[in-house]
Amino acid sequence: MKKEFAVIGLGRFGGSVCRALSEEGMEVMAMDTDEDKVNQFANTASHAVVGDSTDESVLKSLGIRNFDHVIVAIGDNIQASILTTLILKELGVKYITVKAQNDYHEKVLSKIGADQIVHPERDMGRRIAHNIISNNVLDYLELSDEHSIVEIVANEKLAKKSLIDLDIRAKYGINIVAIKRGRDIIVSPQADEEILMQDILIVIGADTDIDRFEKKVFEG
Incomplete structure (x- = not known):
């Protein structure tokens, strides 16, 4: 069965979430107090509704x-x-996933039981900055304030070495959870897997450990 989603608030963030879910074939109800915004999504979402989400009777x-x-x-x-x-x-x-405006807003949302809280502008800013700083980092996804997943392109210091040779987990406390090789993805690679030039390593770990690894491999 398809999952059913509701997106309340059709600004830039809510609108992009609504479009992405709809493109994936999900059932999506789009809702906003602004009739013009709702009309923009009439042909995108499964249902588009003008309504006040602070009115319990409307939501019911x-x-x-x-x-x-x-x-x-x-x-x-x-x-x-x-x-x-x-x-x-x-x-x-x-x-319930909620977009937070600031840290105070996030604290309140946590206390009242939001399941997931996102800071799209802040997180995207960090993501772009990380990509600008390191030419070898293709993508960066923040998991928490201290942990991330990054995609790193293998260079000559990593190529022709196996994971056991590099011993990245012991040295840096990070894990290579997958390797992208052309169109193939090797999930949970074996210790004897040899890395090739231009392999994309999907690395997970604490930000400080990932930074140490990047500096050693790409600067040291």
Whole structure:
């Protein structure tokens, strides 16, 4: 069965989430107080609704508790974001992701039980900065304030060596969880797997350990 999603708030972030989910073939209800924004998604989402998410009766009438995942992407109105999240929790929604404006907003959302809190602008800023700084890092995904997944292109210091030769886990405390080689992906590579030039290593670990590894391999 397809999962059913609801996206509340159709600004830049909410709109992009709505489009991406719809493109993946998911059932998506798009909701906003702004009729013009809702009309923009009438042909994208499965349902597009004008409504006030801070009104419990409106959410009840939409059967919000039946959705598998609700994304609260309300823009600058922190009060509306918090109140909407609170109502969703009280109505028993299974999983709630909320866009946070700042650290204070995140703390409140955590206390009232949001399942996932995202900072799209902050996280994208960090991601871009990380990519700009290191030419060998293709992509960067923050898992928490201290841990990340990065994609690193193998250079001559890594090529023609096996994972056991490099002993990256013991030396740096990080793990190579997969290797992209052309169109192939080697998941959980064996210790005797030899790395080739231009392999893309998918590395997971603490940011400080990943930084040490990058400096040793690409600068040292």
